[in-house]
Amino acid sequence: ARGSFQGEVYVFESVSPEKVQAVLLLLGGREVTNPCPPSSHVNNKRSNLPHRVASLMRFREKRKERNFDKKIRYTVRKEVAQKMQRSRGQFISSKAKPEDGSGSATSWDGSQNWGSDKQPPGAAACHHCGISAKSTPMMRRGPDGPRTLCNACGLVWANKGMMRDLSKSPVPLAISTELIDGNS
Structure with missing residues (x-):
């Protein structure tokens, strides 16, 4: 549909001529003898509704099929990666949180205490x-x-x-x- 406003010509391919005329009328353009009925806009939304419902259903089905199993694409660190704790497929820290008071990275005198007292083999x-x-x-x-x-x-x-x-x-x-x- 084509419409003109204040000397500018606008082309709207996917919009009906009635809608363009209604918008131009609202903007202060020429009066239109047959304004479009308000029900046509509602009908357009209803025609889109089945498509939207189908899209939402596909999305929900895909969401149900998400796989959070362990997926390791490298071989050198595979053994370590399999032992690490995960939450929803992501690695999570196995260290205690600092607010617990246990296992903090820095002791009261400011010296760093990055591991336990005993050295790992x-x-x-x-x-x-x-x-x-x-x-x-x-x-x-x-x-x-x-x-x-x-x-x-x-x-x-x-x-x-x-x-x-x-x-x-x-x-x-x-x-x-x-x-x-x-x-x-």
Whole structure:
């Protein structure tokens, strides 16, 4: 339908001419001899109703079929991921909340207490490069089990599935850490 208002011509493809004339009349345009009956608008809504009901039914059926089962798409960390707690398919923290008072990250004197008092089983040094566990941010899982590789070796193992090339390092890491630890 076409309509004009204040010299501008507007084209509305999906709107009936009666509706365009009614809007133009409301905006102060020319008077129309046969204004559209108000029931035509209600009839249009009723014709859309079955389509909307069908869409809502499809949505509700899909919502019922949602699957929150464990879905793991990687192999290196599959074992860890299967053991982690989940809520509606998402990983959730297994640590105690800070307001509980137990297991808080910082003690009363401000020193950090990130783990329990007992050390989890693991290596004192990286099984691959020999760096001390104290000299790396964290020990990571390797082919020999959890906490057997240093951060660098563990990341390469997790991402590439092979051990890190130590020949590219200018100074062997085990020797450099012994020098640093020995001088202090």
